[in-house]
Structure formats: C-alpha cells, structure tokens
Amino acid sequence: MERNAMKEHLKKMLGADQVLTEDLDLLYYSYDSSFLTKLQMSAPDTVVLPRSTEEVQKIMQFAYENRIPLTPRGAGTGETGGSAPMSGGIVMDLSSWDDIVEVDAANMQVTVRPGVIHSELNDHLAGFNLFFPPDPGSSKMCTIGGMVANNASGLRAVKYGCTEQYILGLEVVLPDGRVITTGGMKSKAIKNVSGLNITKLFVGSEGILGVITQVRLRLFPKPKGRGIVMAVFSELDDAPRAVLEVYRAGILPSGIEILDSSAIKAVNEFKPHINLPDAEAILLFEVDGNPPSVEWEGTTIVEIVSKFAQTVEWATEPDRMAALWEGRSVTAAAATRVRADGSRIFAGEDISVPLSGVADALRKIRALGKKHGIQVVNYGHIGDGNVHTAPIIDPENPEEVERALKLVDDIHLLAIELNGSTTGEHGVGAVRREYARLEHGDAVDMMQAVKNALDPHKIMNPGKVF
Amino acid sequence: MNLKEVPLLNEQLKKCVRCGRCRTVCPVLAEIKNETVAPRGHIFMVQALRDGKVKPDAQVYDRLSNCLLCETCSGVCPSGLDIPELNEYARSYIYEKNPSMIKDALFDSIWTRPSLLRAGGFFMWAANKSGLQGFARTLGLTKLLPGGLSKAEQIMHDPVMRTARATLPVINPPRGNKKFRVGYFLGCGTDLFSPSVAIAAVEVLTSWGCEVVIPDNMKCCGLPHIANGKISTAQDLAIHNLKVFNDLELDYIITDCGSCSSAISEKRLKMLLENQGYDEQIERFCSRVHDLNTFLLDIVGIDNQGLKPLNLKVTYHDPCHLAKAQGIRQAPRDILGLIPGLELIEMQDSDRCCGASGTFSITHYDLSMKILNRKMKTIADTGADVIATCCPSCTLQLKHGSNLHYNNTPVQHPVELLALAAGQES
Numbered sequence: 041m042e043r044n045a046m047k048e049h050l051k052k053m054l055g056a057d058q059v060l061t062e063d064l065d066l067l068y069y070s071y072d073s074s075f076l077t078k079l080q081m082s083a084p085d086t087v088v089l090p091r092s093t094e095e096v097q098k099i100m101q102f103a104y105e106n107r108i109p110l111t112p113r114g115a116g117t118g119e120t121g122g123s124a125p126m127s128g129g130i131v132m133d134l135s136s137w138d139d140i141v142e143v144d145a146a147n148m149q150v151t152v153r154p155g156v157i158h159s160e161l162n163d164h165l166a167g168f169n170l171f172f173p174p175d176p177g178s179s180k181m182c183t184i185g186g187m188v189a190n191n192a193s194g195l196r197a198v199k200y201g202c203t204e205q206y207i208l209g210l211e212v213v214l215p216d217g218r219v220i221t222t223g224g225m226k227s228k229a230i231k232n233v234s235g236l237n238i239t240k241l242f243v244g245s246e247g248i249l250g251v252i253t254q255v256r257l258r259l260f261p262k263p264k265g266r267g268i269v270m271a272v273f274s275e276l277d278d279a280p281r282a283v284l285e286v287y288r289a290g291i292l293p294s295g296i297e298i299l300d301s302s303a304i305k306a307v308n309e310f311k312p313h314i315n316l317p318d319a320e321a322i323l324l325f326e327v328d329g330n331p332p333s334v335e336w337e338g339t340t341i342v343e344i345v346s347k348f349a350q351t352v353e354w355a356t357e358p359d360r361m362a363a364l365w366e367g368r369s370v371t372a373a374a375a376t377r378v379r380a381d382g383s384r385i386f387a388g389e390d391i392s393v394p395l396s397g398v399a400d401a402l403r404k405i406r407a408l409g410k411k412h413g414i415q416v417v418n419y420g421h422i423g424d425g426n427v428h429t430a431p432i433i434d435p436e437n438p439e440e441v442e443r444a445l446k447l448v449d450d451i452h453l454l455a456i457e458l459n460g461s462t463t464g465e466h467g468v469g470a471v472r473r474e475y476a477r478l479e480h481g482d483a484v485d486m487m488q489a490v491k492n493a494l495d496p497h498k499i500m501n502p503g504k505v506f
Numbered sequence: 507m508n509l510k511e512v513p514l515l516n517e518q519l520k521k522c523v524r525c526g527r528c529r530t531v532c533p534v535l536a537e538i539k540n541e542t543v544a545p546r547g548h549i550f551m552v553q554a555l556r557d558g559k560v561k562p563d564a565q566v567y568d569r570l571s572n573c574l575l576c577e578t579c580s581g582v583c584p585s586g587l588d589i590p591e592l593n594e595y596a597r598s599y600i601y602e603k604n605p606s607m608i609k610d611a612l613f614d615s616i617w618t619r620p621s622l623l624r625a626g627g628f629f630m631w632a633a634n635k636s637g638l639q640g641f642a643r644t645l646g647l648t649k650l651l652p653g654g655l656s657k658a659e660q661i662m663h664d665p666v667m668r669t670a671r672a673t674l675p676v677i678n679p680p681r682g683n684k685k686f687r688v689g690y691f692l693g694c695g696t697d698l699f700s701p702s703v704a705i706a707a708v709e710v711l712t713s714w715g716c717e718v719v720i721p722d723n724m725k726c727c728g729l730p731h732i733a734n735g736k737i738s739t740a741q742d743l744a745i746h747n748l749k750v751f752n753d754l755e756l757d758y759i760i761t762d763c764g765s766c767s768s769a770i771s772e773k774r775l776k777m778l779l780e781n782q783g784y785d786e787q788i789e790r791f792c793s794r795v796h797d798l799n800t801f802l803l804d805i806v807g808i809d810n811q812g813l814k815p816l817n818l819k820v821t822y823h824d825p826c827h828l829a830k831a832q833g834i835r836q837a838p839r840d841i842l843g844l845i846p847g848l849e850l851i852e853m854q855d856s857d858r859c860c861g862a863s864g865t866f867s868i869t870h871y872d873l874s875m876k877i878l879n880r881k882m883k884t885i886a887d888t889g890a891d892v893i894a895t896c897c898p899s900c901t902l903q904l905k906h907g908s909n910l911h912y913n914n915t916p917v918q919h920p921v922e923l924l925a926l927a928a929g930q931e932s
C-alpha cells in the first residue's frame with residue numbers, strides 16, 4: 041500500500057492524536073536500548089498508539105490485509121533491537137495503554153493492560169501487601185507487555201523465576217486480527233492445566249506471534265523480612281563453590297549477585313566512598329521471608345561461606361543492607377564511567393552458563409576482552425549463571441566498534457560452547473538470531489512452523505528471533 | 507557554534523546507552539505519552555542533529571522545545587547526562603542557523619533592556635499593545651504556540667502596577683548596626699510579577715542588619731535566553747552582570763529566585779563562558795552568591811525572635827531549578843518552620859514540575875496546564891491556606907492554577923510569610 045494512503049487510513053481509524061506520521065517523529069522509533077540500533081537507524085513508516093483491544097484489532101486487520109510489517113513496542117528498553125522496525129511498516133507503541141484493570145486481592149491476581157510500568161505496578165500492589173516477583177534491572181521503565189514478550193526476569197529469578205511463571209492468562213490479538221484469551225476465557229483459577237498451554241507460547245514470543253493486549257498475573261504475598269550477606273573472595277573459583285554449598289544446605293536465597301574484579305574496580309573508581317575491597321570476586325546473597333527464617337538463613341550462609349571467603353558480613357538493618365548493596369546497585373552506572381571518552385554498550389550482555397561454569401566463563405570473557413583489546417566489566421546473577429558483560433568502548437570510533445562486535449560474537453559462541461545460552465533474560469531480537477540454528481538445531485524448524493501457522497504473511501516483527 | 511566542537515556535549519552523547527530510565531520521570535512524557543518527547547528522545551535528536559542526520563530547522567526546534575528543562579531526568583540518569591543542557595545547546599545551534607525563526611524583538615530587544623522591562627513588564631506591554639495573540643504574531647512566535655494564546659494571557663491575570671525596582675531604592679540602609687553589605691540580584695520575574703517578594707526580602711534583610719544594594723544596571727540572568735536558544739545573548743548578559751556586581755564592594759550577593767540562582771551558579775556560568783577567560787571573575791562573583799533562604803539561615807543566622815504567630819496551613823512547592831538543579835530543599839522549609847503557628851503540610855511529589863518553566867507556559871499553554879492540573883490536585887489534597895514557593899515563574903503558574911482550581915489560594919515566597927510574621931504590613 042502506498043505510504044501516504046496508509047498514514048491517512050490509520051489517522052482516520054484512530055484519530056490524529058494516536059498516530060504519528062511526520063518523518064521526524066518516526067525517527068524516534070528507530071531505536072531501543074540495544075547497541076545495534078545506535079549503529080543503524082531503521083525508522084517505521086507510521087507509529088500507532090492504540091488504547092483498546094478494538095483499536096489493536098482494527099490496526100492488525102488493516103496490516104494483515106495490506107501485508108504491512110508491524111512491530112509491537114513497550115518502553116523500548118529491550119537490549120536486542122526487538123522493538124525496532126527492521127523492515128519499516130507500523131510500530132505499535134503500547135506504552136501509553138497503562139491501565140491496571142483489576143486487582144483481585146482475594147484471588148491473588150491482577151489484570152493489566154500492556155503499558156503498565158513494572159515498578160508502578162508493584163507500588164500499587166504494595167497497598168494490598170502483594171507483589172509481582174520478577175524484578176528486572178529495568179523495573180522503573182519497562183512495561184509488563186514487554187516483560188511478557190521477552191519473558192523477563194531479574195536478580196530474584198533464583199528463587200522467584202521468570203515472568204512466565206506468573207502469567208495466568210493473556211488476551212492476544214493475532215496477526216489476522218482475531219482476539220483470543222488464553223488460560224481460560226473466564227478463569228480466575230490459579231491452578232489450571234486445561235488445554236494446550238497456549239499462554240506459554242506467547243510468553244517470550246518477542247512480538248513475532250501477536251500483540252499482547254491484556255495480562256492476568258499471579259501475585260505473591262510480600263515477604264516481611266530481608267537480609268544481605270556480602271562475601272569477599274580472593275579466588276574466583278571459590279565464589280561458585282560457595283553458592284553451591286549454600287544450595288546444598290537447603291537454602292534458596294532470593295538473589296545471588298557477583299561482581300568480578302573488573303566490576304569492583306569500576307565501582308570504586310566511580311564512587312570511591314563505596315570502597316569495595318580489592319578482590320577477585322564479591323558475592324551478595326539476598327534472603328527474604330519471615331524474619332526468623334531470614335535470620336536463620338543469613339547466619340547459616342555466613343557459616344558456610346566463611347569457609348571460602350576472605351571476609352563475610354551479614355546485615356538486616358536497612359541502612360547497612362543498603363550500604364552493602366550499593367556497589368551492586370551502581371555497577372551498571374559505573375560501567376558507563378570507566379572511560380571519559382567512552383561508555384559501556386549493550387551488546388553480548390546477557391549470556392547464561394551452567395552454574396559450575398561461571399568462573400570459567402568469567403575468566404574466558406576477560407581473556408576474550410584482552411584478545412580483542414576491549415575492556416570488559418562483568419557482573420551478574422551468579423545464582424542462575426546469568427552473566428552480564430559490559431564492553432567498554434568509544435562508540436564513535438569505527439575501528440573500536442568493529443573489534444567490539446567481534447568480541448560480542450565470541451562471547452555468544454563461548455556461551456554455546458559452555459553448554460549455556462546466548463541470552464539468559466534479555467531475549468534474542470535482531471542481535472542474536474544468527475545463533476538460532478547453533479543453539480536450537482532443527483527445533484528452529486518447529487519454531488518456524490508455529491510462526492507460519494499464526495502469521496502466514498510474516499507481518500509480525502520481521503527480522504527477529506530466528 | 508558547531509555541535510561537534512562542544513566537548514561536554516560530545517562526551518555526554520557517547521554515554522547515553524538509551525536505557526530509558528529517564529522516560530518514566532519526565533512530566534511532559536506523562537502527558538504526551540510517546541517517545542518524541544522522552545528525555546531519551548531529546549538526546550537521540552541532539553545526536554542526530556550533531557551528526558547531520560536531521561536539519562537544524564524549526565521542526566527539530568519544535569520537538570526539542572517540548573521540554574521544561576526541569577532537570578528531573580538528569581537526576582535519575584545512570585550515565586550522568588545533563589539532558590536539558592544538551593537540549594539547550596541544540597536549540598541554540600538551531601537558532602543560530604535560523605536567526606529569523608524567532609524575531610529578535612523578544613529576547614534581544616526587550617529582555618536585555620531593564621528600562622523596557624521596567625516600563626511595566628514586557629508581557630503587560632505586549633498584552634496592552636496588541637494582546638498576546640498580536641504580540642506573538644508580530645514576533646513570528648505563533649508556530650511555536652500550539653496552545654491558545656488568549657488562554658495563555660490569563661496567566662498574567664494579576665497585572666502589577668509598580669515593579670520592585672520602581673518601589674525600592676538602589677541603596678537600602680540597614681536597621682541598627684551594619685552586618686553585611688549585600689547585593690540583590692533582582693531577577694525579572696520578581697521585579698515584574700512578584701515585587702512583594704523583593705519588598706519582603708529587603709525588609710527582612712535590612713531588619714537583620716544588612717545594607718541591600720539593588721544595582722539598577724543589572725540585567726536578566728539569561729535563563730530565558732538559554733531556554734529559547736539564545737546562548738550568545740545569555741553570554742553577553744552574564745558578562746555584563748559579572749562586571750556590575752564585581753565592581754561593587756559587596757560582602758554577599760543574594761537572589762530570591764531559584765531560576766536566577768541556578769543560572770548564576772558557578773557550574774552554569776563556567777559552562778556558558780567556557781574558554782573565554784572569565785573564570786576568575788566568575789569565581790569572585792559566585793563565591794558570594796547565595797539563595798535568599800540559605801543566606802538568612804546560614805549566614806545572617808536569623809531566628810524566630812519577635813515573630814508573631816501566623817495560624818496558617820502552608821504547603822511548599824519545590825521549584826525545579828532550586829531543588830533539582832541546586833539541591834536546596836530544606837532551607838525554604840526551615841524558614842517556614844521559624845514562624846510560630848504555621849503548619850507545614852507536605853504535598854505529594856512536592857518537587858514535581860508545575861509546568862511553568864519560564865516562557866514554556868506561554869509557548870505550550872495547553873500542555874503546561876495539564877502538568878499544572880496534576881500539581882494543583884496534590885496541593886488541594888493538603889487543604890493548605892497558602893502555597894509557598896521560591897520562584898516567580900512557579901508563582902505565576904501556581905497563582906493561575908489556584909485561580910482556576912483552588913479558590914484563589916495565595917502563593918507566596920517563604921520570606922514574604924516571614925516578613926509578615928515579623929510585622930511587615932501586607
């Protein structure tokens with residue numbers, strides 16, 4: 041369809057204030073948080089901002105009939121180019137559709153529209169003493185729709201898992217405009233194994249199968265107690281060993297974070313007052329639950345970890361916990377300040393390896409950094425083997441960029457070689473699809489078959505996932 | 507200006523990782539919910555402008571001007587970007603490339619001439635002459651004015667007949683022994699729209715032994731020019747004001763206005779006059795500059811002696827340029843705390859922008875009113891009898907809001923209330 045005719049049609053359909061058509065405005069939809077979209081700019085032909093299922097349905101039908109590519113978008117905080125329109129067409133910005141439809145406290149669930157921001161949902165739920173446990177680092181900016189589409193998680197995934205475990209049902213508008221409700225049309229049940237699990241098909245589908253227009257989430261009661269153990273290691277290998285021993289003792293902390301020497305250095309340079317000890321690794325264990333069990337778990341962790349660590353500290357007092365956690369909370373920011381003339385980039389940032397391979401992975405990533413002459417800062421969720429690597433480069437120096445991209449490729453291949461995955465939580469998007477066959481083999485054909493069945497004209501978010 | 511040659515801008519652009527953290531706090535984005543007004547979007551556009559991917563034209567200027575320069579985003583940016591500052595550079599760059607875009611009359615001819623300003627305020631002048639509609643048309647501002655201008659006129663609902671300068675002498679002698687000789691950086695907003703603040707400030711200062719000098723040749727702090735893409739005029743103004751105040755024998759320099767004090771802060775002035783050989787003059791000037799509230803508390807050391815009770819419920823709105831740009835939050839509250847009987851009731855999100863931002867409320871009236879409505883709701887929830895704040899631009903805006911939604915509740919500077927408690931006739 042001719043570009044201007046498409047714009048006019050959509051304006052008529054939705055009203056001018058819900059459609060962006062000026063070339064200048066469209067440029068703002070050429071990026072997300074990925075480094076890829078800093079390198080290449082691919083703008084849509086139109087942006088639509090629907091705020092009802094009917095509107096989404098009409099737009100989808102229009103796109104389907106006219107074979108126009110359509111890319112759903114939340115807050116654009118994905119690190120994979122997932123919400124960037126690689127083939128132009130329509131970008132559907134769902135971030136302004138942010139109603140909390142119903143908090144059903146009696147049934148421990150909430151129904152929301154896709155644009156609700158994660159932290160704002162949890163702030164609202166706090167009034168009911170409930171929470172939605174997955175906690176991405178982007179909690180203050182990412183949308184629930186984006187979290188479902190990317191199956192996001194965070195540093196508490198060790199205990200609470202990923203978004204998928206909390207999705208009781210979805211409303212999805214399919215590429216041809218049909219609307220389905222998964223998890224039971226009228227169901228308010230928490231337990232439900234009726235039918236094929238279509239819900240899970242859409243969780244983590246990265247916008248390539250349909251548009252998520254409503255989400256019914258399972259909630260947990262908010263834990264009353266919390267405590268932090270900080271352990272400092274002179275040997276990197278002792279860190280994962282200590283983690284394993286803690287698990288063996290029957291303790292499942294709510295988070296276990298690692299800063300390796302590169303991250304420790306970056307933090308100390310950025311905020312000297314934090315003054316982390318010079319070490320090979322620092323682990324932070326977070327435990328939560330009832331105050332007596334928190335106390336028991338914390339002191340038991342101290343006992344176990346002391347066998348491996350140089351120093352160990354346990355705190356439940358809020359100020360002290362905040363002080364112990366501060367180093368971790370500023371790591372990402374610190375990585376942007378390592379070089380005055382550069383920054384960290386979001387690329388090769390999310391590999392996941394078996395727990396037993398974490399120390400090996402960290403060492404090998406550092407060696408790869410050396411090989412390509414690129415400084416790296418490593419931190420991550422060691423509790424489930426998810427390593428975040430921040431390459432530090434001058435993003436405006438093409439030669440450095442080229443070296444960084446080679447490093448990123450090596451990091452992804454390393455993850456597969458170590459029996460891990462190229463992405464633990466951020467997703468594939470446009471940046472990791474080239475590894476699909478290597479990671480999944482013929483299972484990719486099955487993915488393709490599902491995609492073809494739902495989206496025969498291949499209009500949904502082309503150029504992503506596989 | 508060549509954007510590629512502004513070191514600060516280039517260093518910062520590299521550091522934006524497009525994480526989007528700044529999105530959720532932006533008061534403009536909360537109203538116009540799309541990426542074109544996101545702080546991250548502004549940074550993207552500044553970069554596109556620098557790299558020649560977009561033309562420096564009125565359209566780009568228009569997008570960049572959807573920003574209150576309120577600094578809220580900078581406060582949360584993990585990479586430490588000064589987002590509004592980059593925006594200001596970009597606006598200035600576009601302005602330079604398109605000098606006819608906004609006619610010079612507004613910022614060069616009027617705002618730089620105290621005599622014209624003093625003739626009753628340029629807004630009053632303009633409104634009387636042709637109404638704001640006509641005024642904007644003459645200046646070629648209409649394309650920048652999506653909001654109805656006739657509505658914007660209402661913000662100036664309360665014409666002031668005598669400006670502060672017309673009321674106060676240049677030298678205001680201290681009462682009793684002279685403690686300090688204080689220069690008063692009397693900003694345009696206070697002079698024109700809130701002269702009662704200046705009168706109260708002089709009253710309090712002189713009664714605490716300060717001789718107050720209000721130089722009649724000082725000019726605007728330059729913030730409106732920076733915000734509207736006229737950095738070179740702002741530079742001229744800064745150089746002029748440095749000379750005026752540095753030539754006077756003064757112990758201190760104070761200002762009642764949060765926007766002025768942020769514009770004449772050392773960080774800002776050094777950036778504005780980078781590599782132009784003014785560092786020494788700036789240091790001499792800035793080492794003496796204080797916000798009125800902190801000056802009274804920390805240097806004059808005022809207390810509550812002799813203050814009569816004011817049985818009022820007061821809520822305090824934190825001006826962006828005072829609270830976010832300078833971190834001054836407690837001092838105005840402490841001034842209010844000195845007054846017996848006065849009950850301070852905190853509103854929710856007291857540092858959320860009120861939508862005024864100098865000329866923004868005129869150039870973006872409808873949007874500004876949406877932002878103001880949120881503010882007024884949190885104010886109404888407190889049930890306060892008086893709204894206190896330390897910025898003439900916020901004061902005008904909140905007065906307008908209180909007119910529309912809140913029974914004309916008065917809006918006053920904490921020092922006005924202090925003067926009242928000290929016995930100044932209202």
Ligand SMILES: Cc1cc2nc3c(=O)[nH]c(=O)nc-3n(C[C@H](O)[C@H](O)[C@H](O)COP(=O)(O)OP(=O)(O)OC[C@H]3O[C@@H](n4cnc5c(N)ncnc54)[C@H](O)[C@@H]3O)c2cc1C
Pocket residue numbers: 072073111112113114115116117118119121122123134154175176177178181182183184185186187188189190191192193194195246247248250251252253372465466467469501524525526
């Ligand atoms: C600083 C930072 C920290 C981060 N930390 C974490 C972390 O700890 N854990 C983690 O998992 N992720 C993290 N992320 C990545 C990112 O925030 C998450 O993937 C998040 O879920 C994306 O949400 P969004 O609203 O920004 O979605 P977007 O980036 O806009 O979109 C992401 C994908 O979802 C699709 N999509 C969005 N909405 C819909 C919808 N309604 N229907 C169908 N498809 C849709 C898009 O097409 C795209 O493919 C981080 C990102 C940043 C910048």
Ligand code: SF4
Pocket residue numbers: 521522523524525526527528529545546549582583584585586587589
């Ligand atoms: S918070 Fe800072 S780094 Fe993140 S997108 Fe905004 S300006 Fe860029």
Ligand code: SF4
Pocket residue numbers: 531532533534535543544545548572573574575576577578579580589590
């Ligand atoms: S300065 Fe204020 S209005 Fe401007 S982008 Fe930042 S938060 Fe938004």
